[in-house]
Amino acid sequence: MPRYLVTHPKGKGDDLLVEDSHLELTIQHGWAVLTDQQGPCLAIPAEAGATITRIDDPQDEQPEE
Numbered sequence: 121m122p123r124y125l126v127t128h129p130k131g132k133g134d135d136l137l138v139e140d141s142h143l144e145l146t147i148q149h150g151w152a153v154l155t156d157q158q159g160p161c162l163a164i165p166a167e168a169g170a171t172i173t174r175i176d177d178p179q180d181e182q183p184e185e
Contacts, residue, residue, distance in 0.1 A: 123175045124154060126162070132169060138162055145172065 123139040
């Protein structure tokens, strides 16, 4: 399941973990946009200085055959 950790610079906002089986991250016109099946669910402007890190669960990884 895709998971993204959004980390804001100290004092600029709360950190947030977003996860959904259909979650996708795109960059659009200076915005990081997370979308799911319902559409956009979180948008962060580049000026916010946030770091977005994808966190993969090792259990989700399937061995290659």
